[in-house]
Amino acid sequence: MKIKQHFNIGDITTVDLLPKGTKVKVTEIHTPDHIFKRRLMDMGITEGVRMQIKKIAPLGDPIDIELRGYELCLRKKDLALINVEVIK
Amino acid sequence: MRVALVGNQNSGKTTLFNLLTGSHQKIGNWPGVTIEKKEGIIRTTDFELIDLPGVYSLSAYSQDEKITVDYLLNEKVDLIVNIIDATAIERSLYLTTQLLELNIPVVIALNMSDLIEKNGIKIDFEYIEKKLDTTIIQISALKKFGILNLIQAIKQPNNRKNKYVHIFDHILEDAITKIEKNIDHPFKRYIALKLIEGHELFAKYNQKSIQEIIDDIKPNYQRDLEQIIVDERYRYIESIRDESIKWHRRHMTVTDKVDRVILNKYLALPIFMGIMFLIYYLAAGPFGSLTVDFVDQLIGKFSEWFNLKLISWNASDWSRSLVIDGVVAGVGAVLNFVPQLIILFIGISLLETTGYMSRIAFFLDRVFQKVGLSGKSLIPFIVGSGCSVPAIMSARSIQDETEKKVTIMLTPFIPCSAKLPIITLFAGYFFSDHSGLVSASLYFLAIILIIGIAFVFKKIFYKDHQSSFILELPSYKVPQVSYIVKDVYQKVAAFVVQAGTIIFMSSVLIWFLISFSFAFEYGVLPDESMLAGIGKVFSWLFYPFLGTFSWEASVSVIQGLVAKEQVISSMAIIAGFSEGTSSGVLIFNASAFSFFSASSAYAFMVFNLFSAPCFGSIGAMKKELRDSKSLWLALGLQTGIAWVLATIVYQVGHLIEVLL
Amino acid sequence: MTLADIIILVCVGLIFFGIIYHMIKHKNEKVCQTCAYAKNKFK
Numbered sequence: 001m002k003i004k005q006h007f008n009i010g011d012i013t014t015v016d017l018l019p020k021g022t023k024v025k026v027t028e029i030h031t032p033d034h035i036f037k038r039r040l041m042d043m044g045i046t047e048g049v050r051m052q053i054k055k056i057a058p059l060g061d062p063i064d065i066e067l068r069g070y071e072l073c074l075r076k077k078d079l080a081l082i083n084v085e086v087i088k
Numbered sequence: 089m090r091v092a093l094v095g096n097q098n099s100g101k102t103t104l105f106n107l108l109t110g111s112h113q114k115i116g117n118w119p120g121v122t123i124e125k126k127e128g129i130i131r132t133t134d135f136e137l138i139d140l141p142g143v144y145s146l147s148a149y150s151q152d153e154k155i156t157v158d159y160l161l162n163e164k165v166d167l168i169v170n171i172i173d174a175t176a177i178e179r180s181l182y183l184t185t186q187l188l189e190l191n192i193p194v195v196i197a198l199n200m201s202d203l204i205e206k207n208g209i210k211i212d213f214e215y216i217e218k219k220l221d222t223t224i225i226q227i228s229a230l231k232k233f234g235i236l237n238l239i240q241a242i243k244q245p246n247n248r249k250n251k252y253v254h255i256f257d258h259i260l261e262d263a264i265t266k267i268e269k270n271i272d273h274p275f276k277r278y279i280a281l282k283l284i285e286g287h288e289l290f291a292k293y294n295q296k297s298i299q300e301i302i303d304d305i306k307p308n309y310q311r312d313l314e315q316i317i318v319d320e321r322y323r324y325i326e327s328i329r330d331e332s333i334k335w336h337r338r339h340m341t342v343t344d345k346v347d348r349v350i351l352n353k354y355l356a357l358p359i360f361m362g363i364m365f366l367i368y369y370l371a372a373g374p375f376g377s378l379t380v381d382f383v384d385q386l387i388g389k390f391s392e393w394f395n396l397k398l399i400s401w402n403a404s405d406w407s408r409s410l411v412i413d414g415v416v417a418g419v420g421a422v423l424n425f426v427p428q429l430i431i432l433f434i435g436i437s438l439l440e441t442t443g444y445m446s447r448i449a450f451f452l453d454r455v456f457q458k459v460g461l462s463g464k465s466l467i468p469f470i471v472g473s474g475c476s477v478p479a480i481m482s483a484r485s486i487q488d489e490t491e492k493k494v495t496i497m498l499t500p501f502i503p504c505s506a507k508l509p510i511i512t513l514f515a516g517y518f519f520s521d522h523s524g525l526v527s528a529s530l531y532f533l534a535i536i537l538i539i540g541i542a543f544v545f546k547k548i549f550y551k552d553h554q555s556s557f558i559l560e561l562p563s564y565k566v567p568q569v570s571y572i573v574k575d576v577y578q579k580v581a582a583f584v585v586q587a588g589t590i591i592f593m594s595s596v597l598i599w600f601l602i603s604f605s606f607a608f609e610y611g612v613l614p615d616e617s618m619l620a621g622i623g624k625v626f627s628w629l630f631y632p633f634l635g636t637f638s639w640e641a642s643v644s645v646i647q648g649l650v651a652k653e654q655v656i657s658s659m660a661i662i663a664g665f666s667e668g669t670s671s672g673v674l675i676f677n678a679s680a681f682s683f684f685s686a687s688s689a690y691a692f693m694v695f696n697l698f699s700a701p702c703f704g705s706i707g708a709m710k711k712e713l714r715d716s717k718s719l720w721l722a723l724g725l726q727t728g729i730a731w732v733l734a735t736i737v738y739q740v741g742h743l744i745e746v747l748l
Numbered sequence: 749m750t751l752a753d754i755i756i757l758v759c760v761g762l763i764f765f766g767i768i769y770h771m772i773k774h775k776n777e778k779v780c781q782t783c784a785y786a787k788n789k790f791k
Contacts (some may be wrong), residue, residue: 023660035149038147038149038314039144039149039150039558040558041315042144042145042147042182043144043179043320043558044178044179044322046183046315046318046319046322047311047315047319048319049322053635054344055347055351055561056356057351057450057451057453057454058352058353058356058357058451059451059454059455060454061453062450062452062453062454062463062557062559064450064561068176068178068179068322069175069176069177069178069179069329069333070173070176070178070179070560071560071561072558072559072560073450073453073557073558073559073560073561074557074558075453075457075557078557079168080227
């Protein structure tokens with residue numbers, strides 16, 4: 001059982017390390033694969049967008065996040081490539 | 089007039105397409121790919137409607153997007169119907185703004201509009217219509233309302249003309265205007281934007297002058313132009329949203345509440361196993377067997393009655409036999425299982441329509457990842473318990489090529505509805521008190537095999553393979569009874585049609601081969617028939633897991649290639665012959681099959697379940713795998729493993745029987 | 749061969765070859781038309 005670190009508002013981190021309910025703002029996306037990055041953007045994940053962690057799968061992965069009024073599931077290892085700033 | 093239907097995946101596009109075209113549909117393929125192309129005529133009109141693949145954007149990177157963009161740019165489209173999910177408007181508008189830039193008139197069909205109020209959302213439609221200069225028709229494809237309004241709007245010749253509304257900042261807009269002057273194609277704006285983004289596909293439109301314009305504006309921005317464009321689109325959409333969409337209460341939707349239980353850390357797995365067990369227990373367990381017996385008796389009575397009728401009509405021995413021992417026995421043996429299938433299909437349909445399937449993919453993804461598969465692989469596996477053909481096709485939703493290929497190759501391992509008769513028959517007879525358990529054990533075996541083989545694949549072939557995964561969790565929906573009825577009916581009808589055609593033909597053929605010797609004498613002993621002759625050649629192949637040389641069983645297994653149900657039909661016909669009667673076929677009491685013991689029965693089931701699937705599935709695999717190497721690998725793997733496993737099962741089981 | 753025999757033979761033959769004809773005529777359509785609706789379901 002991994003214990004999630006405690007984060008403060010304003011910290012820059014990645015979604016996979018945050019607990020359920022946290023609200024964040026995306027600061028940077030750095031996926032090595034350009035096409036995947038484009039797909040993320042097309043799904044609404046752009047720099048500056050606000051997201052909230054809604055659900056975490058029973059086994060820890062994937063993670064369901066809410067953004068732009070709808071929900072999307074992404075794997076931890078992909079979320080680790082998205083830098084976010086903790087808002088709440 | 090040509091109308092294109094464009095929208096996100098999961099927006100209800102297919103349902104809408106079906107509603108708009110009724111039965112006037114034609115299904116084919118986009119050239120060069122295996123993606124399905126659907127065309128039809130809109131009801132009460134003579135307008136052509138084409139269903140373009142579900143896309144989230146026109147960025148032209150994925151196969152789906154390329155097809156959609158290519159079609160919109162090069163075929164003369166007079167109107168676009170953009171279907172939008174009302175519960176995800178902001179995201180959906182991202183595609184809409186791109187469509188509007190094509191200067192083709194757009195009509196927006198706002199689907200699931202009945203959920204807007206339910207979710208506490210208030211939308212100012214007039215504002216949006218004005219801002220985007222388009223027409224919005226509220227519909228609910230599921231509840232079937234608004235469709236006539238939509239068709240009216242489509243027929244309306246003076247749809248708002250979509251006089252283009254500028255979305256980007258003036259630096260970009262200036263650049264776009266300048267670039268457009270150098271582009272020789274009707275869709276100047278779209279191509280100009282693609283060039284600014286640096287999209288390779290459109291490089292052929294680039295020129296030195298254009299490149300200079302682009303390089304000039306780059307320094308104005310901190311990030312790359314592609315990102316800026318995406319950002320500004322969303323910013324525009326956000327501004328529209330701020331003015332026109334208000335959430336009344338930020339409350340938890342029903343979906344969220346239900347998910348708290350269903351996706352709960354401790355409850356998720358037990359709930360899942362409980363549901364799956366329930367469905368299969370009802371379909372393949374004692375209850376299912378009862379329905380089989382019931383239908384069997386009915387058919388038995390019909391068979392007797394018809395037999396007498398034929399005698400009274402002076403039919404000769406041989407023609408009577410053709411009908412009773414051939415056709416009725418063969419087709420009837422398979423029709424027995426229709427009630428079971430109904431139960432199974434209802435179960436699967438409920439899983440799909442309520443939205444629970446996506447949850448399964450969500451929470452099993454972690455496990456599947458470890459073996460190189462995706463949570464999405466589960467969908468083909470579950471659909472595969474109905475029929476492998478649509479299951480293999482539903483594997484398209486898996487983005488990763490490798491995961492997709494492995495999933496396709498493993499899908500046939502799941503016992504499909506055609507294999508259910510085999511399970512029911514053998515389990516019911518040899519393990520009568522535990523038939524439910526035995527049936528379940530076979531499904532578990534299939535799952536273990538799948539996980540095991542996937543794991544081996546990963547270790548040997550795809551060691552360092554990384555894959556990405558994006559999934560949407562749709563809101564839970566209360567399934568509509570009428571939809572489920574139609575869904576189950578279609579699937580069962582497909583099964584019956586299969587029985588009525590292929591199995592009919594096979595039964596006639598088998599009857600012929602078993603009634604005649606190679607010298608074309610009629611009425612020979614089964615052992616001297618042509619069928620026996622053929623079967624004996626192959627019976628050594630199956631000896632290791634049958635424990636004896638049985639041409640009867642061999643011949644039946646081989647027919648499984650045509651259709652797995654045929655195995656039972658064949659056995660029924662052959663048993664009828666070796667018995668001398670054909671009523672109430674007691675297959676295992678017939679001398680032809682009395683050799684079966686519990687262990688060879690289980691082994692026989694194992695072989696049939698896991699060996700190469702029916703022609704239909706092979707065809708589907710070929711289409712989706714696209715290269716014959718993978719196809720042969722898959723077939724060889726399936727049959728090889730089936731044979732080895734069956735042999736092990738039999739030898740071990742036999743040993744135990746002997747020792748006890 | 750009685751009349752009944754002939755009738756039976758003709759019926760079975762018609763159905764049999766009718767099916768073959770139908771299959772060849774629709775050779776280019778995708779397998780399992782009736783399941784076709786399911787193909788688009790999970791994209």
